[in-house]
Amino acid sequence: MEYLVLARKWRPQIFEDVVGQDHVVRTLKNAIKYNRIAHAFIFSGPRGVGKTSVARILSKAINCKEGPGEIPCNVCSNCREITEGVSLDVREIDGASNRGIDEIRELRENIKFSPITSRYKIYIIDEVHMLTKEAFNALLKTLEEPPPHVIFMFATTEIYKVPATILSRCQHFDFKRVSIRQIAENLGKIAASDGITISDKGLLWIAQSGEGSIRDAQSVFDQVISYGGTDIKDDDIEELLGLKDRRFLFDISDAILERDAGRCLKVIDEGYYSGVDMKQFFQILLHHFRNLLLIKITDGGSFLEDLPGDEIDRLKGQAAKATRETHQRLLDILMTEEENVKRSLDPRLTLECMAVKMAYLEPIVPLDEIISKIEHLEKRLLSGLTPERRSTPPNHILPEPVHKTYESGPEGSIDGDPNLWDNYRIFIKKKDPILHSKIRSGTFLSFDSKCLRVGFPEGYIFFDDITENSRLARLTELSKEYFNDEVSITIEVLPRNSVNDDAVSPNGIPQAKGTNDVKNEALNHPLVQKVMDVFEGAELCEVITRDKDR
Amino acid sequence: MSFKNICDQERQKDILQRAIQTERMAHAYLFYGIEGIGKKTSARIFAKALNCREGGIDSCDECPSCVKIDRNTHPDVITIEPKGTFIKIEDIRNLHGQSQFRPFEGKKRVFIMVDADRMNNPSANALLKTLEEPNPSNILILVTSRPYLLPSTILSRCQKLRFNPIQKEKISRFLKEKAVVDRNMADVLASSSRGSIGKALRMMEETSLLFKNEVIEMIAAWDVDKNPLGFLTFADALGDGKKVVWERLDILKNWYRDMLVYKETGETISLIHQDIIPITKKYSDMLTGSDILRGITIIEQAARAIDQNANKQLTLESMMFKLLGMAVGTPQSCDMRVM
Numbered sequence: 023m024e025y026l027v028l029a030r031k032w033r034p035q036i037f038e039d040v041v042g043q044d045h046v047v048r049t050l051k052n053a054i055k056y057n058r059i060a061h062a063f064i065f066s067g068p069r070g071v072g073k074t075s076v077a078r079i080l081s082k083a084i085n086c087k088e089g090p091g092e093i094p095c096n097v098c099s100n101c102r103e104i105t106e107g108v109s110l111d112v113r114e115i116d117g118a119s120n121r122g123i124d125e126i127r128e129l130r131e132n133i134k135f136s137p138i139t140s141r142y143k144i145y146i147i148d149e150v151h152m153l154t155k156e157a158f159n160a161l162l163k164t165l166e167e168p169p170p171h172v173i174f175m176f177a178t179t180e181i182y183k184v185p186a187t188i189l190s191r192c193q194h195f196d197f198k199r200v201s202i203r204q205i206a207e208n209l210g211k212i213a214a215s216d217g218i219t220i221s222d223k224g225l226l227w228i229a230q231s232g233e234g235s236i237r238d239a240q241s242v243f244d245q246v247i248s249y250g251g252t253d254i255k256d257d258d259i260e261e262l263l264g265l266k267d268r269r270f271l272f273d274i275s276d277a278i279l280e281r282d283a284g285r286c287l288k289v290i291d292e293g294y295y296s297g298v299d300m301k302q303f304f305q306i307l308l309h310h311f312r313n314l315l316l317i318k319i320t321d322g323g324s325f326l327e328d329l330p331g332d333e334i335d336r337l338k339g340q341a342a343k344a345t346r347e348t349h350q351r352l353l354d355i356l357m358t359e360e361e362n363v364k365r366s367l368d369p370r371l372t373l374e375c376m377a378v379k380m381a382y383l384e385p386i387v388p389l390d391e392i393i394s395k396i397e398h399l400e401k402r403l404l405s406g407l408t409p410e411r412r413s414t415p416p417n418h419i420l421p422e423p424v425h426k427t428y429e430s431g432p433e434g435s436i437d438g439d440p441n442l443w444d445n446y447r448i449f450i451k452k453k454d455p456i457l458h459s460k461i462r463s464g465t466f467l468s469f470d471s472k473c474l475r476v477g478f479p480e481g482y483i484f485f486d487d488i489t490e491n492s493r494l495a496r497l498t499e500l501s502k503e504y505f506n507d508e509v510s511i512t513i514e515v516l517p518r519n520s521v522n523d524d525a526v527s528p529n530g531i532p533q534a535k536g537t538n539d540v541k542n543e544a545l546n547h548p549l550v551q552k553v554m555d556v557f558e559g560a561e562l563c564e565v566i567t568r569d570k571d572r
Numbered sequence: 573m574s575f576k577n578i579c580d581q582e583r584q585k586d587i588l589q590r591a592i593q594t595e596r597m598a599h600a601y602l603f604y605g606i607e608g609i610g611k612k613t614s615a616r617i618f619a620k621a622l623n624c625r626e627g628g629i630d631s632c633d634e635c636p637s638c639v640k641i642d643r644n645t646h647p648d649v650i651t652i653e654p655k656g657t658f659i660k661i662e663d664i665r666n667l668h669g670q671s672q673f674r675p676f677e678g679k680k681r682v683f684i685m686v687d688a689d690r691m692n693n694p695s696a697n698a699l700l701k702t703l704e705e706p707n708p709s710n711i712l713i714l715v716t717s718r719p720y721l722l723p724s725t726i727l728s729r730c731q732k733l734r735f736n737p738i739q740k741e742k743i744s745r746f747l748k749e750k751a752v753v754d755r756n757m758a759d760v761l762a763s764s765s766r767g768s769i770g771k772a773l774r775m776m777e778e779t780s781l782l783f784k785n786e787v788i789e790m791i792a793a794w795d796v797d798k799n800p801l802g803f804l805t806f807a808d809a810l811g812d813g814k815k816v817v818w819e820r821l822d823i824l825k826n827w828y829r830d831m832l833v834y835k836e837t838g839e840t841i842s843l844i845h846q847d848i849i850p851i852t853k854k855y856s857d858m859l860t861g862s863d864i865l866r867g868i869t870i871i872e873q874a875a876r877a878i879d880q881n882a883n884k885q886l887t888l889e890s891m892m893f894k895l896l897g898m899a900v901g902t903p904q905s906c907d908m909r910v911m
Contacts, residue, residue, distance in 0.1 A: 025595050025596050025597060027598050027731070030704075030705060069725045069728045107705075116701040116702075118694065118697030118698040118699075118700055118701070119661075119664070119665060119668065119698040119701070121694070148700075148701060149697050149700055151697075152694065179725055237728055237729070238727075238728045241598070241728070241729070241730070241731055244596075245587070245598075245731050245732070245733075247596065248587060248590055248591045248598075248731075249587050249590065251590075251594075283836040283861065284836035284837040284838070286836075287832075287833050287836055287837055287842070288837060288842075291842045294766075295736065295737050295739060295767060296736060297605060297734050297736030297737060299604075299734075301718075301720060302720055305720075368822075370766070371825065371829050371868075374829060375829075375832075375865055375868055378832060378836065378861065378865060379865055382862055
């Protein structure tokens with residue numbers, strides 16, 4: 023006899039053999055027992071959990087010569103024919119290959135003839151989600167009220183592709199993923215009856231690789247057997263399942279978290295030559311860092327259940343190596359690179375670059391920490407340093423010639439109107455836009471005793487133009503209008519480098535004002551005052567200044 | 573060709589041969605791994621060994637069956653390839669039809685589906701039933717370098733066999749024996765091919781090695797102090813056709829990658845361009861790691877822009893400007909940056 027893979031050899035033939043779908047099996051058995059069998063069923067669920075098998079068992083149970091009973095005999099001619107797939111009354115149709123309306127019309131033609139040897143005529147349509155829209159619609163009337171001798175069974179992995187009108191006419195059974203333990207038990211049974219020795223740990227590994235699908239696990243088991251023979255060692259399984267891939271995963275994330283770019287590259291190299299698919303590796307890396315971040319946030323929650331214990335410990339160890347912010351940023355890098363990796367023709371290079379980028383990431387200080395530091399500083403400033411404020415020199419360097427005037431002149435009109443220069447320029451712009459464009463890049467130096475001093479960088483292109491008498495006269499005229507007073511204008515040349523420094527604050531005002539000033543200003547703001555009025559006992563705790571964009 | 577001619581892949585060969593020996597062949601296999609490492613060849617040899625009249629676990633290459641398979645005239649070994657972009661549902665229906673009968677003359681009918689990931693959605697779904705329970709004596713082998721594009725329902729029905737990239741030394745030895753190239757050439761090809769024999773052989777036939785040397789020579793010969801505008805010539809020399817530019821940019825990119833690898837690991841084993849290690853070392857010392865990373869991004873962006881039909885000359889020149897901005901730290905280049 024021809025060799026059959028385990029998944030086919032061990033396809034369940036009675037309801038009791040179906041693993042992990044108790045909710046489905048019990049309902050169906052009771053339906054048979056009380057003779058309440060619906061005329062249309064739809065079975066949905068992930069791949070390899072027993073949808074087609076249940077459909078076959080159900081048809082056998084209904085059509086069995088000994089029955090109908092909960093347990094098909096599997097001996098009578100009807101049962102045997104169904105198992106072999108040659109029964110005339112149980113037609114198993116591949117919905118993906120026969121998906122058009124023509125096939126459905128043909129099916130409707132044949133439906134009216136009564137069954138030949140059995141009680142019911144049963145149509146099993148597998149992969150039913152692939153039927154076209156027209157085909158589904160052509161089926162609707164028949165499906166709602168088929169002749170009494172007809173039963174439909176649909177099986178699909180993608181239930182959302184089946185129209186609601188179909189779903190509402192069927193009894194819907196949703197199959198669940200099979201738990202690892204149940205898969206392992208099933209594999210153990212197979213191993214025992216085929217005379218194969220394998221450790222429990224090995225069985226668990228294989229069960230795990232099935233990801234809830236019993237067929238996946240069985241085909242891996244098959245592969246393990248054909249590789250290792252009847253006496254299977256753990257090493258064989260480890261090798262075949264690519265469990266070593268997980269090792270690369272931990273190695274590289276260790277290296278990234280320790281910011282060792284060289285080791286990242288070496289791990290990738292090693293992984294590449296042992297056949298790890300780089301795109302797939304990227305995906306598990308992404309998943310890994312997501313887990314790390316989740317652990318960091320939740321302190322290791324229940325979402326880790328599907329990982330083996332020693333891996334969870336390692337994960338926790340890695341999570342502790344960096345702050346939450348760093349983990350977040352590492353994950354951000356991975357997510358932004360996702361599209362690149364997908365499109366890349368050379369995913370290895372993309373992965374290498376990404377790993378190095380991640381390893382280069384400077385650890386950052388959490389925002390809370392910075393804020394608390396600032397608050398601390400603020401307190402110190404408020405309590406101890408306030409009186410000294412005036413004598414502290416402004417925290418930026420002013421151009422050489424101006425120093426004295428500025429330092430001696432806090433009582434000048436600048437304090438009165440910090441935006442003097444800005445307002446002045448706006449005024450000029452209104453009156454004489456051309457002139458404004460020429461003085462715009464000037465630097466305000468000082469304004470006192472009716473003298474406005476403005477500086478221009480060395481080699482300024484319009485310098486000659488402005489210093490020309492007629493321009494100066496116009497400027498003075500406008501200034502008189504603005505200040506309501508006679509004001510003389512002095513234009514000075516500034517050395518190049520000092521201009522650069524000064525550009526930071528063109529209005530010549532020290533940017534870091536004392537916290538008290540800011541607070542007072544805020545308190546005087548009408549909106550704030552209104553708030554204080556409405557909320558009794560409200561207090562102003564903190565003022566956050568916005569940077570003035572320039 | 574027989575199993576013993578295949579370079580490396582010992583474990584994979586072992587699995588297949590043991591399957592023949594113990595008669596535990598799965599009805600559906602999935603061979604996957606990067607391009608050019610012997611997946612398709614292994615599939616053909618597996619088909620030969622299964623049908624060989626000598627009956628061993630390897631093909632004899634002499635019996636009529638083996639000869640026919642080699643000539644592609646065996647009625648029971650059928651190769652399915654994408655016609656155009658996809659493998660279409662008609663092909664799958666044909667496959668289904670053919671699999672209904674017993675093999676004509678061989679022991680097993682083997683379907684080899686090349687680039688299986690190119691099945692479109694209807695085809696993949698149409699294959700599911702056949703793939704799960706084909707008629708006896710039929711074996712399906714799906715071959716792909718992008719298994720993650722196949723639906724999980726297909727993957728779950730196959731026995732999966734992963735093929736590994738081949739170690740550099742083995743490629744080099746293989747090239748020396750089989751393709752008659754001299755030692756140096758074999759080494760260079762082996763390291764540039766990144767583990768793929770197919771790529772190494774292709775590179776040998778094509779002129780890409782020549783390209784590479786040109787690019788590298790230009791980098792090496794270019795002296796900023798003497799010829800500050802050299803980068804414009806360089807951008808020009810990257811070629812005209814889209815494909816040529818692409819290929820050369822790839823070489824440049826890999827060279828940057830080499831610098832990065834050398835900078836971080838201090839080792840030269842895993843460098844791609846083995847023939848220009850001294851130059852790589854020199855430049856790698858001049859740049860910081862993040863500079864090199866930025867360089868790779870810049871080259872990638874340029875390649876993408878050219879792919880999207882941006883002006884080739886402008887793109888390449890601006891790329892060179894940007895690369896130059898960090899590549900050389902001499903005062904002269906600083907001035908040029910200001911310009």
